[in-house]
Amino acid sequence: MQIGFIGTGTISAAVIEGLQSLPEAPDIVVSPRSEATSLALAARFAKVRRATSNAEVAKADIVFLGMRPMHLEEAIAGIGFGEGQIVVSMVAGFALSDIQGHWPKARACRFIPLPGVARGIGPMATYPAIPEIVKLFSPLGDLFVVADETKLNFGGLNAFMSAYYELQRALIDVGTSAGVSETDARGFVVSMLGMLAVTAQHTPAASFDRLVEEHQTKGGLNERVRTNLLATGWFDVPAAVLRETTTLNYGKLG
Ligand SMILES: NC(=O)c1ccc[n+]([C@@H]2O[C@H](COP(=O)([O-])OP(=O)(O)OC[C@H]3O[C@@H](n4cnc5c(N)ncnc54)[C@H](OP(=O)(O)O)[C@@H]3O)[C@@H](O)[C@H]2O)c1
Structure with a gap:
């Protein structure tokens, strides 16, 4: 063949x-x-x-x-x-x-x-x-x-790859802006995102919705950051942009 x-x-x-x-x-x-x-x-x-x-x-x-x-x-x-x-x-x-x-x-x-x-x-x-x-x-x-x-195209999800790396870049910049070396900031962010992805891959469907709660302490910083991002509408933006961009470019067949 x-x-x-x-x-x-x-x-x-x-x-x-x-x-x-x-x-x-x-x-x-x-x-x-x-x-x-x-x-x-x-x-x-x-x-x-x-x-x-x-x-x-x-x-x-x-x-x-x-x-x-x-x-x-x-x-x-x-x-x-x-x-x-x-x-x-x-x-x-x-x-x-x-x-x-x-x-x-x-x-x-x-x-x-x-x-x-x-x-x-x-x-x-x-x-x-x-x-x-x-x-x-x-x-x-x-x-x-x-x-x-x-x-x-899973609703355009496969068009999110470079945006993910842009987010990664932005997180590394948070570290370097706080005085951490580029090498350490990059290493920390890549390790953290990798750990979160592997954790999600090993989480059964029945427990999936608990990942958010399990990764924040009540009243802690993770919870406050997530709440503040929610308040800005930050999590609604990817869906809106993916929908608009992929529909505009490829039509409904992707
Ligand atoms: N990149 C991804 O992650 C990805 C994932 C899934 C699907 N796709 C889809 O796969 C397709 C290719 O994407 P890509 O990122 O691989 O693009 P790409 O790197 O630009 O590759 C396209 C290839 O097509 C060649 N080509 C152009 N005209 C040709 C012709 N007349 N005869 C033979 N070959 C010709 C180009 O050659 P020259 O360089 O000589 O012009 C180039 O090698 C796109 O439709 C894209 O939507 C991409």
Whole structure:
């Protein structure tokens, strides 16, 4: 079985790195663009080969589409997928009905990985469930097979990654503004956020709502900070921004 990638950019590289970490790493063929990324992948992994054209990649059994939406039409011009092939689109907003409209004989799904797939961690979403794809990615993180296409982006949650790091940056700045060294402030914040994430991962659903209470002393500073942030409406902002931004850009299909 051969796997192809048309559009060898950031997210394709992460998916390829993850796939190459599997005990039975698949043979992969990548499109020549991006030149630097595809050359680097072929140099790093014995089972990754760089093709000379998108059409050459399109002959693979499973073909991932990994370009940005504005480059889609140009990248797939003249490309055909037929019976026995699987098309896996990672392209934001490329609706399943459009994929099926282009290549009615191939099986098709949408797949939204996040960069952690490179190290086998983090969430990914797919629709519909194609057994080969579910089997391929189940070992590489938390794969969510959603009930319908409109749920693929989880209400825009996957657009929160860089904002999370901006928040992390702001917290580190709190430390440095208080005279803590950059190294210590960064180390403290990363360790604290990591600890909170791991705690949440190990908390059963029945106890999940207790995490807030368990991480604040009554009348203590955590409680006061949270109460003050609540009073400013701070926790309502992400939902409003995510809703507005993702709906504006991708429409309801994500
Ligand atoms: N980044 C993420 O975390 C993430 C997660 C899930 C889904 N996605 C989706 O995945 C897609 C790619 O995102 P990305 O962040 O990986 O973008 P990216 O780094 O810009 O990668 C896009 C790739 O497409 C290539 N490309 C452009 N036109 C092409 C053509 N005609 N033929 C072949 N390749 C072509 C680009 O090559 P050049 O550099 O030569 O132009 C580049 O390698 C987007 O639709 C995005 O919404 C991204």
